[in-house]
Amino acid sequence: MSVLHEKDRLALINSVKEPGVFVTCGTKTPNIMVTHWGTLGTLWGRDVFILPIRSIKYSYKIVTDTGSFALNVPARDMRTEISLCDTMSGFKTNKFETLGLHPKRAKDIDSYIIGECGLIVECKVIATVSPEKIDVKIPDLFTSKTPHTLFFGEPVKSYRLQ
Numbered sequence: 001m002s003v004l005h006e007k008d009r010l011a012l013i014n015s016v017k018e019p020g021v022f023v024t025c026g027t028k029t030p031n032i033m034v035t036h037w038g039t040l041g042t043l044w045g046r047d048v049f050i051l052p053i054r055s056i057k058y059s060y061k062i063v064t065d066t067g068s069f070a071l072n073v074p075a076r077d078m079r080t081e082i083s084l085c086d087t088m089s090g091f092k093t094n095k096f097e098t099l100g101l102h103p104k105r106a107k108d109i110d111s112y113i114i115g116e117c118g119l120i121v122e123c124k125v126i127a128t129v130s131p132e133k134i135d136v137k138i139p140d141l142f143t144s145k146t147p148h149t150l151f152f153g154e155p156v157k158s159y160r161l162q
Helices: 006-017 058-066 079-087 095-099
Strands: 021-025 031-035 039-043 046-054 068-074 103-105 112-114 117-129 148-160
Touching: 006 021, 006 039, 006 068, 006 117, 021 058, 021 079, 021 112, 031 046, 031 058, 031 079, 031 095, 046 058, 046 117, 058 068, 068 112, 068 148, 079 095, 112 117
Parallel strands: none
Antiparallel strands: 021 031, 021 068, 039 046, 046 148, 068 117, 103 112, 117 148
């Protein structure tokens, strides 16, 4: 049974496209990243959000260690925070403090969420696909940057804060 209502599925998918979705992970040293791509669908009879993360990112280490992440869909226009978040390194910066965002504990996963966001989707990682396992048919797709690992997250809890 899906934890996502249809209107929440649409809100998540539309926010990924524009302006982006905040992804939070971890509790000991929590981090925020932004994704502008990913997909929500059904695999293995389950809802799954596929989240790409480069191995050089701080969030990669946290998601790998905790096996979870939260998708935070903005409740208001947060393009400024999204743009700034995209330029910061979690290795060097506490993004919650720098962006003036308020962390709240997630309900079912080992993570914080963003208090200013409206829709929260907590996911547990059920599979990963490393870049060397991806048979890419698009020339030069992985040549300019570190390739992404794909994290398959099953939504285990979905709720609205506002």
